[in-house]
Amino acid sequence: MSARTTARTSPRLAVPVAAISLLIGATGLTGLVGVPAAARTGPPSGSEGKVPVAEGYGGAVATVDLDASRSALAVLRRGGNAVDAAVAAAATLGVTEPYSAGMAGGGFLLYYDAKRGRVFTVDGREAAPRAMTGTSLQENGQAIPFDEAVTSGLSAGVPGSVAQWDLALRRFGTIGLREALKPAIEVAAKGFVVDQTFHDQTVANQARFADITSTAALYLPGGAPPAVGSVFRNPALAETYRELGKRGPSWLYGGRLGAEVVATVKNPPVRPGTTRKVRPGLMELSDLRAYRAVERAPARVSFRGLEVYGMAPPSSGGSTVGEALNILEALPQAGLHEYLEASRLAFADRGAYVGDPAFVDVPLRELLSDGFAKERACLVGATALAHPAAPGSPDGAYGPCQAASPGKEAPPAPEGPETSHLVVSDRWGNVVAYNITIESTGGNGVVVPGRGMLLNNELTDFTFGPAPGDPNLPAPGKRPRSSMAPTIVLDDGRPVLAVGSPGGSTIITTVLQILVNRYELGMSLPEALAAPRATQRNTAQTQAEPAFIAAHGPALIAKGHSFAANPEIGAATGLEFLDGERVRAVAEPVRRGGGSALVVRERR
Ligand code: GLU
Numbered sequence: 001m002s003a004r005t006t007a008r009t010s011p012r013l014a015v016p017v018a019a020i021s022l023l024i025g026a027t028g029l030t031g032l033v034g035v036p037a038a039a040r041t042g043p044p045s046g047s048e049g050k051v052p053v054a055e056g057y058g059g060a061v062a063t064v065d066l067d068a069s070r071s072a073l074a075v076l077r078r079g080g081n082a083v084d085a086a087v088a089a090a091a092t093l094g095v096t097e098p099y100s101a102g103m104a105g106g107g108f109l110l111y112y113d114a115k116r117g118r119v120f121t122v123d124g125r126e127a128a129p130r131a132m133t134g135t136s137l138q139e140n141g142q143a144i145p146f147d148e149a150v151t152s153g154l155s156a157g158v159p160g161s162v163a164q165w166d167l168a169l170r171r172f173g174t175i176g177l178r179e180a181l182k183p184a185i186e187v188a189a190k191g192f193v194v195d196q197t198f199h200d201q202t203v204a205n206q207a208r209f210a211d212i213t214s215t216a217a218l219y220l221p222g223g224a225p226p227a228v229g230s231v232f233r234n235p236a237l238a239e240t241y242r243e244l245g246k247r248g249p250s251w252l253y254g255g256r257l258g259a260e261v262v263a264t265v266k267n268p269p270v271r272p273g274t275t276r277k278v279r280p281g282l283m284e285l286s287d288l289r290a291y292r293a294v295e296r297a298p299a300r301v302s303f304r305g306l307e308v309y310g311m312a313p314p315s316s317g318g319s320t321v322g323e324a325l326n327i328l329e330a331l332p333q334a335g336l337h338e339y340l341e342a343s344r345l346a347f348a349d350r351g352a353y354v355g356d357p358a359f360v361d362v363p364l365r366e367l368l369s370d371g372f373a374k375e376r377a378c379l380v381g382a383t384a385l386a387h388p389a390a391p392g393s394p395d396g397a398y399g400p401c402q403a404a405s406p407g408k409e410a411p412p413a414p415e416g417p418e419t420s421h422l423v424v425s426d427r428w429g430n431v432v433a434y435n436i437t438i439e440s441t442g443g444n445g446v447v448v449p450g451r452g453m454l455l456n457n458e459l460t461d462f463t464f465g466p467a468p469g470d471p472n473l474p475a476p477g478k479r480p481r482s483s484m485a486p487t488i489v490l491d492d493g494r495p496v497l498a499v500g501s502p503g504g505s506t507i508i509t510t511v512l513q514i515l516v517n518r519y520e521l522g523m524s525l526p527e528a529l530a531a532p533r534a535t536q537r538n539t540a541q542t543q544a545e546p547a548f549i550a551a552h553g554p555a556l557i558a559k560g561h562s563f564a565a566n567p568e569i570g571a572a573t574g575l576e577f578l579d580g581e582r583v584r585a586v587a588e589p590v591r592r593g594g595g596s597a598l599v600v601r602e603r604r
Pocket residue numbers: 415416417418419437439440458461481482483484502503504505507
């Protein structure tokens with residue numbers, strides 16, 4: 001965590017290409033690479049400090065946060081496996097990164113099981129309450145203002161994380177929920193040192209937090225954001241985790257805690273006298289009772305002889321990363337121009353075809369087929385495709401190359417750059433890649449009174465409409481389409497790499513670009529993560545970090561691309577196996593202040 005928080009605390013910066021040199025001049029590379037990570041030392045809980053790359057044996061972890069990485073390491077050292085450690089780290093992020101993740105949120109977990117030699121996935125995506133319909137996010141036939149949805153009970157999805165932790169632990173772990181929550185309880189009770197990022201995120205949320213009494217009481221103690229360097233404790237969350245460990249998930253999914261969540265969603269505790277319109281939600285206790293985490297078959301493509309596993313719908317992560325990789329493989333070369341074009345086309349298909357598979361017939365097999373990829377790759381030429389690219393026809397009938405047809409402009413999909421991703425491996429060779437989220441920075445801004453946890457606003461990931469035929473319109477019990485893309489790469493059936501990132505729909509391009517950097521451009525994983533990023537999501541302009549534009553802009557502009565500067569894209573974590581057992585865990589060196597990589601043992 002660090003002082004470098006622009007992308008998280010202000011609306012995403014997007015300036016026209018003409019202004020780019022100015023921007024680079026103003027913030028320069030120093031804005032991206034020169035800011036030292038603020039130390040989140042926390043109460044001493046190990047000898048390891050915060051470094052972005054660690055190599056060794058016996059297990060490894062990379063998260064955005066030192067406390068969370070230490071929690072995972074403690075579990076690994078006590079003999080736990082990668083799933084145990086991943087849950088411990090996620091629960092700790094709910095304490096130290098409470099605006100990005102938490103037990104009232106959701107996520108997607110990918111797990112390589114060494115004994116079975118297989119990749120499994122657990123979907124803990126939040127769900128719409130059963131009273132939600134295709135028009136619930138509209139008023140008078142129009143989408144309700146996005147900002148009003150962000151801070152509301154209406155956008156709170158039925159939380160998935162606790163059910164997901166429980167399912168993942170019972171299915172693949174070696175410890176129970178109670179044990180897995182212990183490190184997080186300790187951090188919540190003893191506290192962690194407030195760094196610049198936590199402070200700045202609180203400041204950015206101050207106005208809406210002040211309008212919710214329970215949130216102001218927790219995150220604006222004495223009426224102001226906690227000072228940098230102060231110790232922040234969340235005894236209410238420590239107690240909530242403790243109770244949860246004792247009573248089990250049914251305490252939330254139908255029990256007393258669930259009733260409190262429902263009461264908060266239906267009647268958010270707004271400050272008397274506020275003019276803010278905080279819409280109530282539709283969630284009932286029966287929605288919580290009905291919620292299930294779901295084990296799903298992973299999305300899978302082969303790429304350059306490797307098998308790339310990702311998250312299947314309702315995330316669009318696996319299908320979009322996979323389709324783009326297939327397109328790249330079908331092209332004679334795969335450089336940065338091709339990366340942008342493959343991503344553009346895959347995003348056109350994502351928008352047209354991907355939603356919750358329980359409600360929408362997602363043509364996943366065809367989207368990930370080589371035939372479809374060849375048809376799409378045909379459209380990639382020497383210059384950038386006209387915007388917007390039209391979706392293709394993943395119908396199984398793939399013919400000769402056709403001319404590109406114009407697509408329709410999609411309505412803007414505002415989305416924050418939040419969420420967290422973590423990776424863990426263990427001494428047995430199991431690997432976890434895990435994305436967790438409460439959607440916006442600070443979720444819906446509403447803390448459940450006395451419970452120390454923010455609710456999610458994941459239902460803003462639905463298409464609000466009106467948008468007839470859109471696969472991502474809300475429906476009773478439906479899960480909003482996600483972009484989360486935890487990814488595990490196997491070579492000959494054995495894991496070689498795992499990677500993922502936060503960043504809304506830029507998650508997909510960040511993961512794709514890291515894979516392109518690693519496997520097409522020959523970078524090491526630390527280089528692939530650190531390299532400047534660009535994100536083309538079937539938008540008129542490609543958003544890119546200033547350093548990307550400085551390095552590659554002229555050549556790509558000559559090919560018809562245009563750029564809008566985005567100061568920071570993603571905050572990835574990954575790991576790779578170097579020679580079978582030796583593992584290298586990798587976090588961001590700079591973005592979000594740099595993450596934390598730790599290994600169980602440095603020597604064999
Ligand atoms: N809600 C986003 C998704 O599921 C994740 C949050 C974010 O990174 O903005 O794709």
